[in-house]
Amino acid sequence: MNVKRRTLLKTAALATVGSVMPGCRQHVDHLIPYLLPDDEIIPGVDDWYASVCNECVARCGVLVRTREGRAKKLEGNPDHPVNHGKLCVKGQASLQSLYNPDRLRHPFQREGPRGEGTFIPLEWEEGLRRCTQAFQNISEPPMMVTRPVSGTLARLLSDFMDSIGGRLYFYAPDAELPLHAAWHESMGSDASPFYDLAHADYLLSFGAPFLEHWLSPVAMGIAFGHMRQGRTTVRGRYIHIEPRMSVTAVNADQWIPIRPGTEGMLALGIGQLILDTPLSALAGKVLDRFRGFYGTVRLDEVESATGVARDVIARLAHDFASARAPLAIGGGAACSHTNGTISLIAINGLNALVTSMGRESVARGLRQDETRLERSIPWLTEQMVFELVEKQKEVDARPALLLYGCNPLFTMPPSVPIKALFERASFVVSFGSFLDESSEYADLLLPDRDMLESWGDHVAESTTQTIGLSQPVVTPLYDTKQIGDTILDLSRRLDLGYVQAPTFYDLLRERWKTFLADKPHDETADWFESAWIASLQQGGWWQGPSRRALPVNFAPSREFEQAVFFGEEHEYPFVLHPYPSMALGHGEGANRPWLQELPDTLTTVVWGSCVEVNPKTARDLGIAQGDVVRVTSPFGSLTASVVLFPGIRPDVVAMPLGQGHASYGRYAKNRGVNPAELLAPALDTVTGTLAAGATRVRIEQTGLKGRLAMLERPTVEESNLITIKPH
């Protein structure tokens, strides 16, 4: 092509001007003023509101920073007796529940077949009318499954279900029911367990993930800090016993990789050795009931079953018995076996044993407030699911199902017939804020407001009697209704007449007026207004003196039993150890991007699922880091990438829970796998809850290489590997 110089110059000049012109344009920002100013809002100045975190049952107090009517940041409430100004990662990320783009913004009605997840939007009036109609037409008592709630909402839901002749159940995958059952058995009281970590000087933890997600993790973390570094005279020692080295375990002075399901056995061995000391002989007959329980197994049986050498057991027993304030706690992995409750009885009993021998008791029961209604609400255990389905099939019952704040279709394994419970239901209504695996089965979605848009009160388990008060800190973003208001509206439409309050806010105030009337207050006409505002500003009501601890009384009504595993050992050589991810929990945090991008503290895996395998096992199987393996149990099979993790027994493989959602929004969906799919319907023999650690698996190569996102590639040195002696 013949290009003249002139043409070339013209073209070059045009191109220059053309490419430069867009750069000359300045970005235009807009200043959008209020149409009507809000007197409480000064642009650029923060407003702080006290409220309560809704992410777990610990109910930490929070302060929410808002600016121009938008919630910006959550911090712990420094005055709150549970968390003293601290807040965990889940609490921090709860902002992403409020602003989550996948929130249900108005009511929906199912359009296609049930479970397909196709819904059409609905007006509230129409939604409430349909719900009322459904309740009017039912002939059988409906059932409601909700996450554990307390305070005014618990009372309202309970009264509502009573007045329509239904049954209210609590369900939470992390409820640790064996813990409470074992406390009842081993301490002989209905009190709530309270472990005074801060004042212990020797801590023996059997799998309790108290620095991750156990009971009240923030309070536990603070107490642990005090135990280790808060006293000038003593630094508490801490021994952790678990098949896998958890985040909690890495903080221990020693980690003992015990064989899964034998934690109770080890406690028996320790107890036996303590009872054999001359010191115990001095205690006399008072220890006879302990001898009856702890003497049921021989020490060599303990040694061979647990894989813990006798000298180690002897040292543990000696150190525990000679400590000034020893404490044994059990939970997490220790109670996720068929003998979970029994194991915890043996573990708790160690506290009772040393207390009987004159040691200071730091495992105490908290006396329960008689008015705590939620204690009487039954739990939907996996055993209960089996029984309900069987009973429904017998009489061909199809009760309506109300669902709130839990996702049992995701968290319960498919080997438990929870799906049948949903499929059999004549009508399913979900009050959740998100569409998840369970609410996809709903006929009607009547979305609740976010915690930051809602009123509520919550009772916290603490030595100080604490009732948190949550308040809306932002104007509701969408056309949603707080569940309390939805229930009140339905009650009026059904003419149930058990409650007169027009809104949940009024009901809450009524109850607080009665509650605060008993407490010291001004004798003015408007005393309640000032007391109410003071409670809101403080974030609730709490008052010393500390609740009195109850004396322990070891009185187990059961004998020790061994854990049972599902799957033959020769076919399924590994025990599967599923553990709740520190960020995603049992999957409830999977729709929060901040939590998704939080790498696992130990493996540094992020955004996906993995199988943790001991490097020695991997070498024997010819598996390398990142290989995709098939994990198969007698109940299911799935594939995930291998992470070589030295902190796990060679006969155990671990998988984090939380991923593998088929629903639950854009951030959670189709990411990783759900290890619950592998689990056997193994149940704790006392409480009937799922024994999640009782499934055996095998792992096979697929020949594929996985795309595992990790923050860093750990170097696994031969010298770092643990040695587990064969018995």
Add this chain to the structure above:
Amino acid sequence: MSHSPILRGVSVLLFTGVITAGVGILYSSGSSDSESQDMQPVSFSHAWHAGQLQVDCLYCHRFAAVSATAGVPSVQLCMSCHGNLIEENAEAQTLSRYWHQQQPIPWVRLQRLPDFVYFSHEMHVRADLNCTDCHGHVERMSHTPRAASYEMGWCLTCHRQRGASLDCLTCHQ
């Protein structure tokens, strides 16, 4: 017709020079069409309100003394006066239209500091600075233009003169 090579060279140089100068001017002015970009949805006159009517700056920018941001007046505040006036001109009618349609006015933002600068109106008002010290005599301007960029040297000159903090962390927190 034929031109000498020198003439041709000069014309090419002139042509490219003009183009380059044009682009340079556009860049140096900060905007190729600053007038149209700074055009507000309602042609508000500071000269009229602040100059002629002597409305105090803080009457409309009422958060300057208590907040980091000065704020723009709510539509309701505009209407607290204009609601009682006859719609005297086209601009007042535009304002009324926003109010009747219950729409906020999308004002074009003229002043903006980079995100790495921490600036608070409150501190500067408390230090008895006049609004005009930084924003110029807007009470004489019927059309408020995009301000000259607030560069660090300009800030520091004043900080030095008044003995204010020169610590980096004062403004770059």
